Amino acid sequence: MKPEIFLEYLDGFKKAYPEKFASENEIFRHIRRGDHIFVASGCGEPQYLVQALIRYVESNPKAFFDAEIIHIYSLGLAPYAGAKYKANFRHNSFFVGNSTRDSINAGMADYTPISLSQLPALLASGAVRIDVALIQTSMPDEHHYLSLGVSVDVVKAATEKAKIVIAQINPNMPRIHGDGFIHIKDVDFIIPYDEPLLEVSKTQASDVIKTIGKNVA
Template identity: 25%
Template sequence: MDYSQEYKQKLVSADEAVKVVQSGDWVDYGWCNATANALDKALAKRTDELKDVKLRGGILLKPLAVFEREDAGEHFTWNSWHMSGIERKYISRGFAYYAPIRYSELPRYYYDLDCKNDVAMFQVAPMDKHGYFNFGPNASHMMAVCENSKKIIVEVNENMPRCLGGFENSIHISKVDMIVEGPNDPIAEMGAGGPATDVDKAVAKLIVEEIPNGACLQLGIGGMPNAVGSLIAESDLKDLGVHTEMYVDAFVDIAKAGKINGSKKNIDRFRQTFGFGCGTKKMYDYLDDNPEMMSAPVSYTNDIRSISALDNFISINNAVNIDLFGQVNAESAGIKQISGAGGQLDFVLGAYLSKGGKSFICCSSTFTTKDGQLKSRILPTLDNGSIVTDTRANTHYVVTEYGKVNLKGLSAWQRTEALISIAHPQFRDELIKEAEKMHIWRRSNK
């Protein structure tokens, strides 16, 4: 069937399309590298006409046009499912807010809760011959967005990779209200960060020696997971699989090194399964039309039942800090939101339930403040206002450059002893003193 006539009928300018947005509306901007672009600029032109427009999205990779004006907060608010550095700045300006989630549940929020949209607008790949617009590397929750929005506007970008192989990764033209052809800007990228530090490499080495042949991998974003990926690419490991929330550049390196074939996966054999992808052009080019990839919603990729069905599941994620009870904060500095919960807890739970599975929370033992002070990431208790991303009962392995410990099944004093053993030596005596005050220290040996 030829959909070219329907395409022409629905094709409008960005300025025309955004006229459907009214004061008080909820408007979904999409997700990550598919965030509205031309449509955002067009909506910004209507700022003076609009009040209390509530925008929704997450992981902004570049500033939005609607927030360029100083008085933007009087007209728009940003409601984020996951924060980037740009969104942290928006919070400090008073018009952005984080929505706490368990990422695997996000599609359900749209279906079952009060997360309906008046308008959804987001970037897509060009329509294929069957009339479908692919969501690019953002299956995530986008079908739920579309099925719970009164109006759907797609912004076509010829540079958007087509990510196939799974389900709920495309929308048909029959479900679309308006089509806007964007300026075809390059897809926004998220760099892999600088080269791995000695600390990153030390942590990576401790984790990689725990990974068996045939393991299934999930990597979080950041220097340490990327260092793990680099070390895996250089290792003798083989027959690895991928089942991850976020597809990152490190997976491309591992795959091109011949380490990934998915042959040992219990489900989705030979496929690299992911909920969304964000990285560099190298990664986008690898994802594009790649039959090995499986783009699927997070209600599947992050479901504990999916994760636990995969033997030898290895989950590797970062932390901001951790306390002596084993509580992990991976998303805030006190009350200051840094990122979000994402799917970390989903993978911590799922990996532990997997036969032979292991969940690793990794961090450097210390960090340096802007004024040059050295601070421990292992604390007696989390700082006031810090968010508990992973509860103490669910924390499995914790790794710093000083070692790795398995907290499962340990009593309070054993946990304390284990965590202090991988803290920076400079802070161990201080941690012991605080642990004694809290009555969770039993031994005097270090």
């Protein structure tokens, strides 16, 4: 979708919900010290929101400390897991990806092993606390519903428990049928940004990986 068409389509929604289309500084000002921040995972990871969050911390280094970033699996960059932001963030991953593995091995981030199917219930019960959810969605439809697109997994459960839901509306996110919709009224803030979705790249398994696979099988 051409940028001008993307922005023109959202004009009506901006007029209907002006408070949701605030500036990035205003949006991230609502995150408090010690908040638990859920970041949607896999191919649905809101890359721009992560970058915007880091920019906010760099320009406001004392804005919040000891916030926990909760991630299922990251395909994108995870600067919050590095030493530079250790005073601001503590990363907790339920599945280990390339961008977080070194930090976890170095003790700068946490790994919580768990079955993916158990997570929605833990979020719903409050056992895993969520204060802020950063998600990525499709364009809103005529009924003002946003689709969570290619990465529903536990995102729906996270949005239902989060006190603040921040959505990156991306025209590249497809609208998927099923129980993966969220109404725009249930989103607190919206940041429109057009960028390619993350993709899982196909790599050749090493001999070590093949040996591990045989042992597991």
